[in-house]
Amino acid sequence: MKHKNLLLGLAAAALLTGCNAARVVAPLDAGEWRVGGALGGPQINTDRLPLISVYTAHGATEKRTDYVGLQVVSAAFQTLHLDAGSLRRVSSGGGVGSWKPEVNAFGGGTLLVGLRDGATRIYPNAGLHTVWSLPLGFKPYAGTDLWLDPTYRLAEFSQGTLLHPNLHGGLRWIGKHLEAGVEAKWLNPTRTFMVPQQTVPTFMGTGARGLYFTLAYRIP
Amino acid sequence: MTRYLNPLRNAAAAAAATALLLTSTGCDVDLALLRGAPEPYNFPAGDPSDPYYVEPANIHQMDLQSLADAANNVPAATLKGLYVGNPADIATDTVILYLHGNANSMNAFWNALRQMANLGGHHRYGVMCYDYRGFGNSEGPSTGTASMRQDLHAALQWLKDRGLTSDRLVVFGNSLGTLPGAQEAGEQGGPLKINKLVLECPQSNSDAFFQDAVGLSVPSSLATDYAFDVDGNMARYPGALLWMHGMDDDVAPIDNAKNLYAAHQGRFKRAHLLAGVGHNIRGGWGAQNWGDAILDFVARVD
Numbered sequence: 001m002k003h004k005n006l007l008l009g010l011a012a013a014a015l016l017t018g019c020n021a022a023r024v025v026a027p028l029d030a031g032e033w034r035v036g037g038a039l040g041g042p043q044i045n046t047d048r049l050p051l052i053s054v055y056t057a058h059g060a061t062e063k064r065t066d067y068v069g070l071q072v073v074s075a076a077f078q079t080l081h082l083d084a085g086s087l088r089r090v091s092s093g094g095g096v097g098s099w100k101p102e103v104n105a106f107g108g109g110t111l112l113v114g115l116r117d118g119a120t121r122i123y124p125n126a127g128l129h130t131v132w133s134l135p136l137g138f139k140p141y142a143g144t145d146l147w148l149d150p151t152y153r154l155a156e157f158s159q160g161t162l163l164h165p166n167l168h169g170g171l172r173w174i175g176k177h178l179e180a181g182v183e184a185k186w187l188n189p190t191r192t193f194m195v196p197q198q199t200v201p202t203f204m205g206t207g208a209r210g211l212y213f214t215l216a217y218r219i220p
Numbered sequence: 221m222t223r224y225l226n227p228l229r230n231a232a233a234a235a236a237a238t239a240l241l242l243t244s245t246g247c248d249v250d251l252a253l254l255r256g257a258p259e260p261y262n263f264p265a266g267d268p269s270d271p272y273y274v275e276p277a278n279i280h281q282m283d284l285q286s287l288a289d290a291a292n293n294v295p296a297a298t299l300k301g302l303y304v305g306n307p308a309d310i311a312t313d314t315v316i317l318y319l320h321g322n323a324n325s326m327n328a329f330w331n332a333l334r335q336m337a338n339l340g341g342h343h344r345y346g347v348m349c350y351d352y353r354g355f356g357n358s359e360g361p362s363t364g365t366a367s368m369r370q371d372l373h374a375a376l377q378w379l380k381d382r383g384l385t386s387d388r389l390v391v392f393g394n395s396l397g398t399l400p401g402a403q404e405a406g407e408q409g410g411p412l413k414i415n416k417l418v419l420e421c422p423q424s425n426s427d428a429f430f431q432d433a434v435g436l437s438v439p440s441s442l443a444t445d446y447a448f449d450v451d452g453n454m455a456r457y458p459g460a461l462l463w464m465h466g467m468d469d470d471v472a473p474i475d476n477a478k479n480l481y482a483a484h485q486g487r488f489k490r491a492h493l494l495a496g497v498g499h500n501i502r503g504g505w506g507a508q509n510w511g512d513a514i515l516d517f518v519a520r521v522d
Contacts, residue, residue, distance in 0.1 A: 079442045114442045121438060147436075155437040156428035157479055164435065194432040196471040 020053055020083070021183040021212035023067040025129040025141045025172055026104055027089050028059030029220070034179065036216025042187055042208040043201045055083075057216075063089040067108075080113040085125070093133060101130040101141075110147075124148045127166075142169040147188075164188045172214075181214040253396075254362035254446065256355030257324040263302065264330075272334045278305050278343060284350055286374040292366035297359040299371055301378065302326055304337040305346030311383025314518065315346040316390045317375060319397025325356025329394070332502055336392070339515040350375050352400075364446040368400035369407075376404075376411045386413040390518050395472065395499065398422035399448040402480070406453025415459040416521065418514065421469055421499050424476035425449045432473060454480040460488035462517040466497030466504055488521055 021038040028034055034057045041049035055069030066086045074081030085108020094100030107126040114120070127145035134140065145166040152160030170183030189207035193200045200208050265276045284299040305313060316336050320329045326349045337347045352371050354360025362368060379389070391414050393401030398419045405414045423429055426440035426448045440447065454461070461484050465474045474493065481491055492513055497504035 074442075077443045112438065112442060114439065116445055117439075117441045119439045119441050121436070121442075123436065149436050151437045153437075155431055156425065157476060159428075159431065160437045188435050191435045193435060194470065194473060196429075196433075 019051065019185075019187060019210060020069070020071070021170070021181065021185075021214045022106075022129060022141075022143070022145075022168065023055050023069055023083075023085070024057045024065050024087055025143075025170075025181075026102060026131050026139065027061075027063055027065045027087060028057060030059050030062045031220070032059040033057070033219040034216045035219065036179065036214060038212050038214045040183075040210065040212030042210040044195060044198050048211055055216075060086075074112070078115040080115065081110070083110045084108050087129075090128075093131065096133045096135055098133070101132045104129045104131060121151060123164075124150070137174045139172045139174065140170070141172065142167075144168075161190065163190070165190060170212075174218075177218050179214070179216040179218060183212045183214065185210040185212070253322065253444075254352070254354060254364070254368075255360070256322075256351065258357050259325050259327060261300070261302075261325065261356065262327050262330070263333075266334065272331065272338050273342075274304055274334045274337055275343065278337070280304075280307060282378070284371075284374040284378055286353065286367075286371045289366050289370050294363065294367045294370055297353050297367075297371075299350050299353065299358040299374060300326075300356055301348065301350035301375060302333070303346065303348050304333055305343060307346075307382055310346055310379060313346040313384075314388045314390065315348060315379060315384055316392055316514075316518065317379070318347060318349040319372070319391065319393045319401045320349060320351075320355075321395030321397055323355075325351050327356070331507075332394075335502075335507060335511055336514065339511050340519060345518070348375060348379060364444075365399075365403060365448060369403060369409075372400045372404050373410045380411045384412065386415055389414065390416040390418065392418040392420070392514070393422065394420045395422070398450060402450040402453040402457070403448065405459065406456040413459075414457070416462075416518065417457065417459060418462045418464070418517065419450070419480070420464045420501050421466060421472045422450050422463070422477050422480060423448065423472045424479055425451050428476045432476070450477075451480045451483050455483040455485065457484060458486045460517070460521050461486060461490070462513070462521075463489070463491045464494070464501050464505075464510075464513065465491070466494050466499060466501055468496060468498045471499040490517065490521075 037054045039052055041051035052072040053069050055067055057065050057067035059065050068084040071081035085106055087104050087106040090103045090105050093102030105128050109122055109124040112121045125145055125147045127143055129141050129143040131139050131141040147164040149162055152162050166185055166187055168183055168185040170181055172181035186203050187208040187210050192206055193208050203209055263279050266273045280303040282301045284301045286297045286299050288296040318333055320326050333347050333349055337343055337345055339345055351358040353362040353367050389412050391401050404410055405417045430440040463481050465477050467474050494505050502510040
């Protein structure tokens with residue numbers, strides 16, 4: 001029985017607020033393209049759901065990077081699920097080995113379009129990444145990602161909420177041609193998630209916890 | 221410019237191709253939610269000293285013909301059904317039609333079925349159950365409201381053909397079974413009208429079901445075409461309603477289900493909201509209490 005409802009868990013996770021790794025945590029080099037994917041998702045029971053997304057990012061300037069992504073698993077459930085946004089450097093860090101982090105702000109949104117009936121939702125989001133630089137191209141980071149649900153009044157039984165915060169931390173390695181990373185997230189700690197006949201592990205009793213792996217190819 | 225466009229174009233093409241490939245799979249949450257598993261049926265009569273003992277001669281398995289619904293792309297299917305009691309008495313007996321919950325087959329509900337047959341006396345009531353398409357050894361698959369409606373109509377037709385009338389019919393929906401049960405109670409389009417309905421740990425509607433899992437105001441159509449609406453159907457249902465729900469139910473949240481009870485404006489309603497009980501009402505409340513509540517509703521409510 002538990003495995004039967006994992007499909008619901010997978011669909012729910014794919015559409016869960018903030019359920020993805022950060023596309024980029026620091027601006028790309030000006031003119032650089034990065035094409036990559038992310039694998040991972042929230043934990044349900046003892047399993048980690050294998051959500052897959054692909055994205056591309058472009059360094060518009062030295063301080064600004066634009067990105068767009070596609071959640072692949074949502075497509076399997078007949079939903080077009082796109083995210084797009086822009087990240088901008090707010091303050092430069094202290095350089096390699098410094099405790100002073102680089103701070104980058106990002107904003108964007110997620111578009112969901114159901115292919116069954118055309119149902120459409122848009123969820124804007126914004127947040128911050130604080131990024132440190134270590135030798136050999138390693139960049140640990142931590143940050144927040146706040147989602148807004150402008151249609152929260154459409155939720156059944158007045159159970160919707162406007163704000164959906166997420167917290168995350170991770171590590172990226174940026175080489176000459178590749179970027180790889182791992183990111184942990186505390187998904188929406190203001191809510192509890194109910195997937196019938198499944199257990200959704202939480203931090204401190206609320207939200208869900210996700211783990212994601214990213215890999216991208218750098219195109220100068 | 222070209223060097224900028226090429227990576228973007230390639231990535232977009234790959235993403236589009238992947239999305240198109242996946243959308244062609246037509247994956248739907250109801251593929252998992254509406255699926256049991258084939259298994260040999262096992263309905264042991266039990267020991268004669270057992271309070272819920274049923275005579276072996278009163279255990280009847282049959283095939284039901286669930287008709288096609290071409291307008292909703294539902295083909296005909298043969299279902300496996302079970303009747304506990306003497307079919308020859310259907311013309312005079314009160315019959316409880318049990319719509320089972322999400323399990324491999326009706327095997328999992330045998331203890332509840334044989335207790336129902338013995339409520340208020342040995343073999344006092346006839347009890348019928350069947351496996352929906354894709355459950356047990358019924359042909360499959362179930363695909364949503366339309367296929368579930370056809371299956372329920374097949375069971376009602378089988379009972380009507382043997383002389384059952386609406387005034388002696390009680391429909392009991394357990395968990396998943398509350399969805400077709402409430403649907404038919406709201407629509408009243410089948411061979412027999414429903415005048416007495418029991419909903420045991422019901423869901424509310426498909427949007428609430430999905431939003432509880434996602435957290436955002438997403439409609440269920442983003443993941444499934446199974447648009448069930450127990451609340452809406454209860455608002456249309458004119459008959460008597462018994463609602464039983466565990467307050468610790470983590471499968472069908474009681475706060476959602478309260479809305480269907482409030483929506484019901486029919487001729488009678490009663491609720492048993494059970495502290496310390498989860499999704500398994502009979503196990504958590506106790507078989508005796510469970511049976512007493514059903515007997516009270518079946519025997520004493522006009």
